[in-house]
Amino acid sequence: MLRNRLPGSLLTAGAVMLCLTPPPAVAGTDMNAPSVLALSVVDEHRGTPARRVTLRCDPTGGNHPFAAAACPQLAEVDGNFTRLNVGPHPQCTKEYAPRTVSASGFWRGRPVSHRAAYANSCLALAATGSIFRF
Template structure:
């Protein structure tokens, strides 16, 4: 009977020693927002010549990460992140001066954005008649 009591006590203490630290963070700890957690926001932006990304090799590409702080190879990462936040992640809302004077030259340019914005997968593609139309139509988000 004494051996059974010793084994029970040993098993109980071992279980407490092993499982105790695993449950402690669940009981006491900051809320996720207070812990500095954020939804990932990382994009790859490309510009190439063609009518669709499927048949246009990217000529320029940059990375843009907006969380926890703006970074990446985008030349104006802070402004680009602010513009996308202001548009609530809607790439079609990133418009600029549509009344700029551009030639009617047809040399199509396609822009793409692939990645994750605030934790959800995004994929965007848009073609413009030429580089001037692209630069006049979108904000600095695709200016690289």
């Protein structure tokens, strides 16, 4: 009779162990991983080559002129450019001078890619703060 109970007892013990084992880590942000992004701005109306910079966060660096302001803005939205909310928008003119911004790289170990077009530089800066201010 003991023989018949042993396999069931082992199964029960295994089920209990599974319940006590923490779930595997979900893939996502690694707070210790550095963030490195290649950023570019194209002024479509001028037909000039793209301006490009590198932004490093954690630690702050790269050749971005406002890295100390851009990194906290990205940290606030965990590197998700679509969630940027830089505050009240200034009154921009209705001038049509299209500007395209793009970013690619890694935010705390997670791949990031973003591209957006704005009617002019005022609207682009209003939407992205210091991130694309170069």
